[in-house]
Amino acid sequence: MNDIKSIIDTLSVEDHQKFVSYLQQKNKRKDTKNIQLFKLLSNSDDDSKVICKQLYNVEKSNAYHALRKRLFQSIIDFTANKNLDDENSIDMQIVKYILASRTFLLQNNFNIAYKILDKAERLADEHLLFTILNEIYHTKIQYASHYPKIDLEQLIIKQKVNQKKHQLEDQLNIVYAKLKSMLNEVSYQGKVINFETELEILLKAHQIEINSSLSFKSLYQILSIANISALVTKKYYSIESFVMKSYDILKQKKETDKQLYYQIQIVYIIANTLFRNKKFATSLNYIKEMEQLMQLKKKAYHKSFTLKKTLVEALNLNYSNKQEEAILITESVMNKKHDDLEAILDLHLSCFMFYFQSGNFIKAKSISAKFYHTDQWYKEKAGIDWVIKKNVSELLLYIELQEDDLFFLRLKSFRRVYSNYLKNIGQNRILTFLKFAEHYYLKPESVSTEEFKNKLEIAFEWVTINEEDIFVISFYAWLKSKVENKDLYQTTLHLLNP
Incomplete structure (x- = not known):
């Protein structure tokens, strides 16, 4: 049931209508219940027993099981035929x-x-x-x-050149798959590796030199590799030039809409990279370009990218002093059904952050209350980096709401579970940050002293504002606002635009 329901949920309104017409043409008998089953699955979350009862007046039926299998096969055939007509x-x-x-x-x-x-x-x-x-x-x-x-010799040369291009595409595909698996180990299992070294080893092992004409798919995979590296190392500033130059190559290609999916992916990577590098206005321009591309081919990829586009757009708006607008567009999509669970979780955590920065702690708590799964579950779905951000954010919320028991219980748990991991990946400053947060909670009056201010200034190893991670700055801004007794949101914006 889950498989067929998940496929139906990805279909657009137009696809729903076309699929019903497809079934009507296919049905040879008038009493076939496949259209009725399709509509029930489309419009409800009822389980098999309930749907079977509606169709056959019993909770279990071999006829229902057979009908469901036939409908599943029909959806596969419809999707395959549609792709043959549209994409290929x-x-x-x-x-x-x-x-x-x-x-x-x-x-x-x-x-x-x-x-x-x-x-x-x-x-x-x-x-x-x-x-x-x-x-x-x-x-x-x-x-x-x-x-x-x-000209046989010329033909042989052309074939050899093509084979090299094909081989490069295959090798990039292998490297991309290996790096994605490696990223899963880092993000979802908490494994500690030297990612940049591993990337260099892989590229050398597969003899990849990015110096020839590439397909859009290959270009996307190269940018994804760069994006993965930036995600792990938090050095988005180091890939921006490469990403932008690569997209310039892409835009010189003819008929870019023939590989529209990969073009949208690339524009998304660019928009996200520019956001992480605090270039909000430029990032929003690429969000507009992304939206335009999503409108092509009868919005074939609109649903697939809506959450990602909205997430980056909202983050840019929030850090551009347009927080209310950021909250509005985030809330407009984050509770809708979608297969991209990771993007949904990112949207919820971002909305939590928006409300927290605005001082609306009750709304922030209402979002936090929806994070009822275990850390392990979230680690598997969204990655360890997401889990750590969630935990630290919630600890700050407990401080603001003065929920003593929750704060000290969760702080103790966080240190026990994540201290070694954070030390191993060189992120001791998260632990240092929490020490200062705890100190503030226990002795809030002390943060205004020169002694506390001096300790805070020398406690963290900072790089330049252009190179520092935007989310690290956002957390630090909370401490800074307490020291200076100023509004958190305005303190955050001031740190990003000194």
Whole structure:
């Protein structure tokens, strides 16, 4: 039930209508209940027993089980046909050209066959379809001896160049997969590794040099690799130039909408990188570009990227002194059903932060109350970095609400569970920060003394404001606001724009 329901939830309103029409055309009997089952699954979260009761007046039925299996297969067939019509029309057209050309080659009609193959080659080359290009070159070379007009040596060179491009794409795919697995170990299992060293080893092992023409997919994977490195090391400033130059390469390509999904991914990476580097206005410009791209192809990818786009847009607005607008757009999407659980959790935590910075601790607590799963569950779903941010944020909330028991209990638990991990990854300053927070809670009057101020200034090893992580600055701003007895939100904005 979960599989079929999760697929149905990803369909757009237009897809719902098309799928019902598809079922109507497919149904040979009038009493078939597949459309009724589809509508029940689309409009409710009822379990199998309830739905079975509605359809067959019993809670369990072999007929219901069979109906559900047939509906699942119909959705798969519909999705596959839709993709053939929408996304892979060029691929299918080229394959048809190749098949037609082979028919003419077998009939010794070489002139027509090679004209068709030339057309297929131009299309495949334009869309960087390396696998299909290899089939075209293979066919051309196979029959070259029968067609004197062919420059065989030139054809062989073209095939070898294409094979190198295809090999590069394959190698990048492998490196990307390995790095994603490595990131999962870091983010979701708390494993400590030297990520930059591992990245260098992987690129060298697979002999990857980024110096040739790439497909949009490959370019996206390269940027993802850079983004993963920045995520782990918190050094987003180190990848910005590379990311922007890479996108310039992308925009020079023709027919970029042919790999629209990867283009949207790239623009999202750029917008997020610029946000992390505190370039809010520029980041928002790329958010607008992302929205424009999401409107293409009848909004085929709009639902897939709505949460990510909203998250980065809201964060930019919040740090651009437009907090109310940030809260408004965050709350407009964060409670909607979506498969991207990690983005939903990020939106909830961001909204928590917005309310906390505004001093609305009751609203912040209402969001915090929804985090009722264990840390281990959240670690598996959103990563250890998210869990640590949540814990530290909640500890500050307990201080503001003067919830003594919760604060000291959770502080003790946090130190026991995460102290070694934070020390191993070189983030001792989180533990230092919590010592100052505890000191403030126990002796709030002491924070205004020169002694406390001096200790605070020398306790942290700071890099420049441009290089420091924006969320680290946001946490520090809370202490700073207590020392100076000023508004937290304005203190945060002042630290980011001195």
